[in-house]
Amino acid sequence: MKTYSSETRAEIIAGSTATLVILYVIITTIHPDIFSSLFTSHSNHEQIVKQPIKSPLQTDPDTRYILNSDFPSDINPLQEVSLSFKIFDTTKGSQTVLFTPLMSKLMHLIVVDSTLTYYDHIHPTFKDGIFSVKTTFPKAGVYYLYTDFKPYGSVEQQLAAQVHVGTVTQTTLSTSSPESGSALIKIFGTTEVTLTTPSPLIASRFSVGTQTVSFTLKDAQTKKPLANLKPYLDAFGHLIMINTKTFDYVHIHSADMTVPSADATGGPTIEFMPMNLLETIKPGTYRVFAQFNPDGNLFTSNFTIEMK
Numbered sequence: 001m002k003t004y005s006s007e008t009r010a011e012i013i014a015g016s017t018a019t020l021v022i023l024y025v026i027i028t029t030i031h032p033d034i035f036s037s038l039f040t041s042h043s044n045h046e047q048i049v050k051q052p053i054k055s056p057l058q059t060d061p062d063t064r065y066i067l068n069s070d071f072p073s074d075i076n077p078l079q080e081v082s083l084s085f086k087i088f089d090t091t092k093g094s095q096t097v098l099f100t101p102l103m104s105k106l107m108h109l110i111v112v113d114s115t116l117t118y119y120d121h122i123h124p125t126f127k128d129g130i131f132s133v134k135t136t137f138p139k140a141g142v143y144y145l146y147t148d149f150k151p152y153g154s155v156e157q158q159l160a161a162q163v164h165v166g167t168v169t170q171t172t173l174s175t176s177s178p179e180s181g182s183a184l185i186k187i188f189g190t191t192e193v194t195l196t197t198p199s200p201l202i203a204s205r206f207s208v209g210t211q212t213v214s215f216t217l218k219d220a221q222t223k224k225p226l227a228n229l230k231p232y233l234d235a236f237g238h239l240i241m242i243n244t245k246t247f248d249y250v251h252i253h254s255a256d257m258t259v260p261s262a263d264a265t266g267g268p269t270i271e272f273m274p275m276n277l278l279e280t281i282k283p284g285t286y287r288v289f290a291q292f293n294p295d296g297n298l299f300t301s302n303f304t305i306e307m308k
């Protein structure tokens with residue numbers, strides 16, 4: 001599923017013609033500030049080794065990984081390109097080749113453009129130590145690739161890379177204003193989605209689960225609540241939030257961590273709360289991408305919210 005609309009604003013001079021820029025960035029829900037610091041300051045690599053807080057639930061929280069991304073140096077809009085990724089363990093200095101499935105996949109790849117209007121969620125295949133996937137980028141611009149995976153024996157990791165497509169003379173940021181109200185209602189295809197948040201939603205409280213957000217799905221025409229959600233990737237919903245300024249990426253799991261059986265049905269309301277964050281989510285404006293699968297018709301809903 002791909003969504004695109006053009007709400008753009010020119011900001012920040014960055015990049016040159018058809019240039020590929022790769023950032024080896026360690027970002028996680030654990031370390032959102034590292035991500036933003038690397039996007040804003042390339043000289044600040046020592047922050048990668050910042051010591052995490054240990055949790056008894058995590059077997060190896062100290063291990064840090066880097067993403068080695070490989071793609072063509074010139075990428076044009078609508079051109080099919082192969083993206084491939086290798087993961088390296090920075091502690092051992094060796095390539096990591098063992099992974100534990102995470103939400104039924106060895107790697108999730110989220111692709112967004114810098115305006116945070118384009119969103120794609122795809123799954124590279126894994127062979128001989130290399131993750132690879134083919135994709136196309138809809139138009140010229142800067143794109144962020146967020147990989148999400150779990151090395152065997154370690155905790156969930158998120159690492160990012162940046163890709164320039166076509167002629168890029170500047171990075172265009174999102175101009176989406178936070179939508180106001182504690183119940184945001186939008187229609188996506190035949191489904192009406194209501195995002196309910198506490199008012200205000202407070203980043204520090206959301207980070208520790210004392211605030212949650214939920215989505216309620218109805219048939220857009222009949223307004224009948226949808227109780228026919230099918231599991232997709234081991235859950236009834238998937239939620240990604242990306243900070244519109246820093247591009248911090250937060251992957252939020254459904255509050256019900258029970259993996260539904262393949263023939264289970266869910267809905268109409270799915271609640272989400274962050275789990276196992278080692279650092280709080282930062283306040284700011286976030287683009288919210290939530291995927292649901294009513295009766296097998298997978299779609300992505302999007303909103304813009306403010307976290308205080």
Ligand SMILES: [Cu+2]
Nearest residue numbers: 105108109121
């Ligand atoms: Cu995925």
